[in-house]
Amino acid sequence: MKLIFAGTPEFAAAALKALLAAGHEIALVLTQPDRPAGRGMKLKPSPVKQVALEHGLRVEQPVSLKTEEAQRMLQEVGAELMVVAAYGLLLPKAVLEIPPRGCLNIHASLLPRWRGAAPIQRAILAGDRETGITIMQMDVGLDTGDMLSIHPLAIAADDTAASLHDKLAACGAEAIVSTLAQLDSLQAQPQPEQGVNYAHKLSKAEAEVDWSLPAATIARAIRAYNPAPGAFTKLDGEPLKLWFAQAIAGAGEPGVVLRADAEGVVVGSGEGLVVISQLQAAGGKRLSARDFAAGRTALAGTRLGG
Structure with a gap:
């Protein structure tokens, strides 16, 4: 098929590669404008733009699709x-109506479980055991369109947002290729009216650990905020980032370190114990619990947090 592809991060780049490998003609790629990145804050193209340029595709980076100029450009492509x-x-209604066969969205949840900006992280935070990809016919609502295909994916007990993102990116790439191959025979189904949740955008403030919560909730939050915005607490008044944790049975005063060794930094919570295995002190590198504890002989008994 002759397609327009619109996407920006690595999640989308995986789908673009798959569509190209499947032989689809990508007549135009839309992606976000280049953003400053790195220490030098130099403008960096999005992952989707990098893939598009590697394949000699036409790339446009409009700041809005509401203008007549942008909509005329999309019409002239003839996708x-x-x-x-x-x-x-x-995508305004006028844009959704330009392609004769509409606009399909690769959404990283089993709709309508998580609509919105952060479905991967919210699924981990909520303790969901399953997520997946929904290929959806777009409408003017926020992730409210009819579903063309659903592709479930289990959430592992040790999944972080980073690892689950990569699994879903691969799943989404396969899903869009298979959906397009069967497009003439698929019947779009309305989303269920029950079970709708909104996956709010993540904030740095919510990533600060509340040690009064149950250990299972804290451990999920630490994994859900990896890699961004990064769960954190305070150690001796300085920020301490926490990158991976699991919950175990046991009791301890919330926020107090019971022990720190090769198995992890074990911290009390409102219910159970949190075993942190990857940490990063302010200005330092991400370390294993063994290496982190080696340089701090008096961790046991220390209280984390405010």
Whole structure:
């Protein structure tokens, strides 16, 4: 098919690669404008733009799709369908109506479980055992369109947002290729009216650990905020980032370190114990619990937090 592809991060780049490998003609790629990145804050192209340029594809980076100029550009391409994956811009009704076969979205949840900006992290935070990819016919609502195909994926007990993102990116790439191959025979189904949740955008403030919560909740939060915004607490008044943790049975005063050894930094909570295995002190590198504890002989008994 002749397609327009709209996407920005690595999640979308995986889908673009898969569509190209499947032989689809990508007539136009839309992606977010280059953003400053790194220590030098130099402008960096999005992962989708990098893939597009490697394949000699036409790339446009409009700041809005609401202008007549942008909509005229999309019309002139003459694509049959638009595929959208984590693009970052709203598609107005006029744009949704341009491709004859509409616009399909690769959404990283089993709709309507998590609509919105952060479905991967919210699924881990909520303790969901399953997530997946929904290929959805886009409408003017926020992730409210009819579903063309559903692709479940189990959430492992040790999944972080980073590892689950990579699994879902691969799943989404396969899902959009298979959906397009069967498009003529698929019947779009309305989303269930029950079970709708909104996956609010993540904030740095919510990533601060509340040690009064149950250990299972804290451990999920630490994994859900890896890699961004990064769960954190305070150690001797300085920020301490926590990158991976699991919950175990036991009792201890919330926020107080019971022990620190090769198995992890073990901290009390409102219910159970949190075993932290990857930490990063302010200005330092990410370390294993063994290496972190080696340089701190008096961790046991220390209280984490405010």
